[in-house]
Amino acid sequence: MKILALSGSLNPQSTTKRAVKIVIAAAKKQGAEVELFDFRENPLPMFDTRSDESTYPETVQLFKQKMLEADGYILGSPEYHGSVSGVLKNALDFIGARELEGKPAALVATAGGALGAINTLNTLMIICRTLHAWALPMMVSVPQSYMAFHADGTLKNPKLQQRLEELGVKLVDTVKIMRKK
């Protein structure tokens, strides 16, 4: 089972990536092969609707291939102005239902505010639906992300840590169920 993880922040100290890594570790524990497609190491150009997509840089073809091959996804985004970050949205603009149809996605988002990243999670859920992917009903928002983590990358709130781990387990379980059909 292959799972591809995306994190929509280019901040070198990204809290979103830290949250995504907790989900990754939990999914790996369940036996899944999980890869993080890192947009800092593999930057994508802006999607520009050109008709010949083969003229985009190789990173685009690599990204699309990995999205196609994955059985499930972990999608992480910081909340930017009440929505999904441009980095993640731009990456998903390269993707269509061909890559995502019928596959589950675990959604994670971080926010600076105490209200958390509910709007970002809801927007991601709509994007998944539009791409015919199945967003897991369990989603995790990390509020006040700037003070949410210990230096070792775990969350200070043990319940939130547990929720992220549970999300990784649920994703693997869901991929297994969906593959049987």
Ligand SMILES: Cc1cc2nc3c(=O)[nH]c(=O)nc-3n(C[C@H](O)[C@H](O)[C@H](O)COP(=O)(O)O)c2cc1C
């Ligand atoms: C351009 C920008 C817009 C932001 N908008 C919001 C927002 O609408 N609501 C919020 O709670 N935090 C907002 N924040 C704070 C980020 O959501 C928060 O710091 C997030 O955890 C950053 O993720 P990162 O550490 O992975 O980069 C914003 C930050 C930036 C840079």
